[in-house]
Amino acid sequence: MDLVTPAIGLVFWTTLVFIILLVILRKVAWKPILTAVEEREANITNALRSAEMAKEEMLALKADNDRILREARIERDGILKDAREMKEAIMKEAREKSAEQSEKMLADAHEAIHNQKMAAITELKNQVATLSIEIAEKVLRKELESKEKQQSLVDSLLKEIGNN
Amino acid sequence: MGRKAISIFAFLTVFCLATPMMAQDEHADHSNDSTHSAVVDSHSEAHHASDASAHEEGEEEFNAAEVIMHHIADSHEFHAWGEGENGFTLPLPIILWTDAGLVTFLSSEFHHDDAAHHVVEKKSQRFVKYHDKIYYASETANEHGAYVSYDEEHHPTNIKPLDFSITKNVFSMLLSVVLILLIMIPAGSSYKKNGGIPKGVAGFIEPLVLFVRDDIARPNIGEERYKKFLPYLLTVFFFIWLNNLIGLVPVFPFSSNLTGNIAVTFTLAFMTLLITNFSANKGYWKHIFLPHVPLWLYPIMIPVEVIGILSKPFALMIRLFANISAGHIIILSLTALIFIFKSLWISPVSVFFVLFMNFIELLVAALQAYIFTLLSALFIGLAHVEEEHH
Amino acid sequence: MGTITGIAAIGAGLAVIGAGMGIGRIGGSAMDAIARQPEAASKIQTNMIIAAALVEGAALFAVVVSLLVA
Numbered sequence: 001m002d003l004v005t006p007a008i009g010l011v012f013w014t015t016l017v018f019i020i021l022l023v024i025l026r027k028v029a030w031k032p033i034l035t036a037v038e039e040r041e042a043n044i045t046n047a048l049r050s051a052e053m054a055k056e057e058m059l060a061l062k063a064d065n066d067r068i069l070r071e072a073r074i075e076r077d078g079i080l081k082d083a084r085e086m087k088e089a090i091m092k093e094a095r096e097k098s099a100e101q102s103e104k105m106l107a108d109a110h111e112a113i114h115n116q117k118m119a120a121i122t123e124l125k126n127q128v129a130t131l132s133i134e135i136a137e138k139v140l141r142k143e144l145e146s147k148e149k150q151q152s153l154v155d156s157l158l159k160e161i162g163n164n
Numbered sequence: 165m166g167r168k169a170i171s172i173f174a175f176l177t178v179f180c181l182a183t184p185m186m187a188q189d190e191h192a193d194h195s196n197d198s199t200h201s202a203v204v205d206s207h208s209e210a211h212h213a214s215d216a217s218a219h220e221e222g223e224e225e226f227n228a229a230e231v232i233m234h235h236i237a238d239s240h241e242f243h244a245w246g247e248g249e250n251g252f253t254l255p256l257p258i259i260l261w262t263d264a265g266l267v268t269f270l271s272s273e274f275h276h277d278d279a280a281h282h283v284v285e286k287k288s289q290r291f292v293k294y295h296d297k298i299y300y301a302s303e304t305a306n307e308h309g310a311y312v313s314y315d316e317e318h319h320p321t322n323i324k325p326l327d328f329s330i331t332k333n334v335f336s337m338l339l340s341v342v343l344i345l346l347i348m349i350p351a352g353s354s355y356k357k358n359g360g361i362p363k364g365v366a367g368f369i370e371p372l373v374l375f376v377r378d379d380i381a382r383p384n385i386g387e388e389r390y391k392k393f394l395p396y397l398l399t400v401f402f403f404i405w406l407n408n409l410i411g412l413v414p415v416f417p418f419s420s421n422l423t424g425n426i427a428v429t430f431t432l433a434f435m436t437l438l439i440t441n442f443s444a445n446k447g448y449w450k451h452i453f454l455p456h457v458p459l460w461l462y463p464i465m466i467p468v469e470v471i472g473i474l475s476k477p478f479a480l481m482i483r484l485f486a487n488i489s490a491g492h493i494i495i496l497s498l499t500a501l502i503f504i505f506k507s508l509w510i511s512p513v514s515v516f517f518v519l520f521m522n523f524i525e526l527l528v529a530a531l532q533a534y535i536f537t538l539l540s541a542l543f544i545g546l547a548h549v550e551e552e553h554h
Numbered sequence: 555m556g557t558i559t560g561i562a563a564i565g566a567g568l569a570v571i572g573a574g575m576g577i578g579r580i581g582g583s584a585m586d587a588i589a590r591q592p593e594a595a596s597k598i599q600t601n602m603i604i605a606a607a608l609v610e611g612a613a614l615f616a617v618v619v620s621l622l623v624a
Contacts, residue, residue, distance in 0.1 A: 002237065002295075003233065003236070003237065003426065003489070003621055004426050004485075004618055004621055004622055005426065006426050006427035006430045006431075007238060007327065007331075007425075007427045008326060008327065008328075008427075009259075009326075009327045009328045009329055009331065009334070009427075010238060010331065010333055010334065010425060010427035010428060010431075011427045011430060011431050012328055013328070013330075013334040013337065014337065014427065014428045014431040014432070015431050015435075017334075017337050017338065017341055018399070018403065018431065018432070018435070020341075021341050021344065021345075021399060021403065022395060022396060022399045024345065025344070025345075025348055025395065025398070025399050025402075026395040026399075028345075028348065028349050028352045028353070029348035029349065029351060029352035029369075030352075030373070030394065030395045030398050030399075031352070032352040032353065032355045032356065033351065033352055033355065033366070033369065033370060033373050034373070034377070034394065035355075036355040036360040036362075037370065037373070037374065037377075039360055040360055379596075379600070383600075479608075479611040479615075482611065482614050482615060482618055483607065483610065483611050483614055485618075486614035486617050486618055487610075487614070490617065531603075534603075535603065535604075535607045538600075538603070538604065539604070539607065542604070
C-alpha cells in the first residue's frame with residue numbers, strides 16, 4: 001500500500017527539480033541544438049534550391065546562347081543574301097548602263113556618219129550643180145555664138161510658147 | 165526510413181556501449197553479495213537487508229518480500245555498504261514542516277534506527293522514524309520499546325509531519341540532474357564552438373534529439389505546433405531514461421528506484437495532464453461536452469469522456485511506475501534466491517538470470533522513456549481536435 | 555491476509571496471461587502487416603508499440619491492484 005501512495009515530499013521535489021531542469025535545458029541544450037539542426041536543415045534546403053536554380057539558370061543560359069547563335073546565323077544568312085542581291089543588282093545595273101552607253105555611242109556614230117554622208121552628198125550635189133552650170137554656160141556660149149543659132153533658139157522657144 | 169534506421173542504430177549503440185559496463189557492475193556486485201553473505205551467514209544480505217530486517221527480524225527467517233519492498237521504497241538515508249555502525253551510510257537531511265514550523269536535521273541523528281526506538285527532539289517536538297517514515301513520537305514507549313502506537317493491522321497511528329526531506333530518491337534525482345547537465349551543457353555549447361557541427365558528445369545527443377523531434381513530436385502533435393512542446397518532451401525523455409539507467413546501476417551513488425516511485429511518475433504524468441488540457445483547443449472540449457451522439461447518450465458519454473481526460477495520464481503514471489518497479493523486483497528476487505536457498509551454488513543461476521534481466525531492463529529503460537514521451541506527445545496531439553472532421 | 559495475498563498473486567498472474575496473449579497477438583499481427591507491406595514498417599511499428607503499451611497498461615493496473623491488496 002505504501003508503494004502506491006505518492007509521498008508529498010517527493011512530489012514537491014520532483015516538481016521543483018523537473019521544472020528547473022526543463023528551464024535550464026531549454027536554454028542551454030535544446031535551444032542551441034535545435035537551432036543548429038534547423039539552421040543546418042535550412043542550409044541544406046537552400047543549397048539544394050540554389051543548385052536547382054543554378055541548373056535552371058544554366059539551362060536558360062544555354063537556351064539563350066542557342067537562340068543568339070541561331071539569330072546570328074539567320075542574320076548572317078540575311079546579310080549574305082543581301083550582299084548577293086546587291087551584287088546582282090549592281091552587276092545588272094552596270095550591264096544595263098554599259099549596254100545603254102554602247103547603244104548611245106553607236107547611235108551617235110550612226111548619226112555622225114549620216115550627217116557627214118549628207119554633208120558629202122550636199123557638197124557633191126553642189127559641186128555637180130556648179131559643174132553642170134559651168135558646163136551649161138560653156139555649152140550655151142558655144143551654141144549661141146552665131147546669130148542664126150540665137151534666132152533659131154528664139155524661134156523654137158517662141159514656137160514652144162506658142163504651142164502652149 | 166533512413167532516419168528511422170539511424171535512430172534505431174543510435175539506440176542500439178547506446179545499449180551496446182552501456183551494457184558491458186552495467187553488466188560488469190551488476191556481476192561484481194552480486195558476486196560480492198554472495199561471497200560476503202556466505203561469510204556473515206545467509207539471512208543478513210549485505211546489500212539489502214541490513215537496516216530493514218536487523219531490528220525486527222533479528223535472527224529470524226530471511227524475508228525476501230520485505231527486503232525487496234524495502235529496497236525499492238524510498239529511504240531517509242543512503243545506505244552504501246556494510247552493516248550498522250561498521251558500514252557506510254550517507255546521512256541525508258531531513259526537512260519537516262511541523263506544527264512549530266520548519267525543522268531540519270541529519271538522518272544520522274536517528275542512529276540507523278528504523279523502528280521508532282530512538283527519539284529525536286527538535287524545537288520541543290519529538291520525532292521517531294518507523295519504516296522510513298517520520299512520526300511524532302508517542303509520550304511513552306510501547307512493549308517493543310517503540311515510541312509509536314499501532315492499530316490492529318500493526319500500522320502506526322501517530323500523526324506525521326509534512327516530510328520534505330532530501331530522501332534517497334531526491335538525492336538520486338539531484339544526481340541525475342547533475343549528470344544530465346554535465347552531458348547536455350557541453351553538447352549545447354559545442355555547436356557554437358564548432359560552427360553548428362555536432363562534435364563529441366553533441367554527436368551522440370543529436371540523433372536522440374532528432375529522434376524525439378522527428379519520430380515522436382512531429383508525427384503526433386503536428387507540423388505547426390510541435391515546436392512549443394519539444395522542450396518538455398525532450399526533457400521528460402532524457403530525465404526518465406537517465407533515471408531508469410541510474411536505477412539499474414547497483415553500486416552506491418546510483419541504485420535508487422526513482423522512476424519506479426509513484427510520486428515521481430505521478431508528478432510527470434500530472435505535468436502531461438496539465439500541458440494536454442491547457443494546450444487543448446475548442447474542438448477538444450466540444451468533443452468532450454458536446455459529442456456528436458444522440459442527446460439521450462449525453463449522461464453516459466460526458467462522464468466517460470471526463471474520465472478519459474484523467475485515465476490517460478493515470479495510465480502513464482501506472483505504466484512507468486509498475487514497469488520499473490517490476491524490473492527491480494525481479495532482479496532483486498533473483499538475487500534473493502541465493503538467500504532463500506541458503507546456498508552459494510545457486511548463485512551462478514542467479515547471476516545469469518540477473519544478467520539476462522539487466523539486458524532486458526536496459527531495453528525497458530529506453531522503451532519506457534520512449535513510450536512515456538510518445539504517449540505524452542500523442543495526448544497533446546489528440547487535445548487539438550480539428551472541428552471539420554470528427 | 556495470507557489467503558488474500560495468494561488470491562492477489564493469482565489475479566496478477568491471470569492479468570499477465572491476458573496481457574501476454576494480447577501483446578503476442580499485436581506483435582504477430584504487426585509482423586504479418588510488415589511482411590505484407592515492408593514500406594509501412596515504421597508506421598506499423600509505432601502503432602504496435604502504442605497498442606502494446608496500452609494492453610500492458612491494463613495488465614499493470616491489475617498488478618497495482620494486487621500490490622494494493624497484498
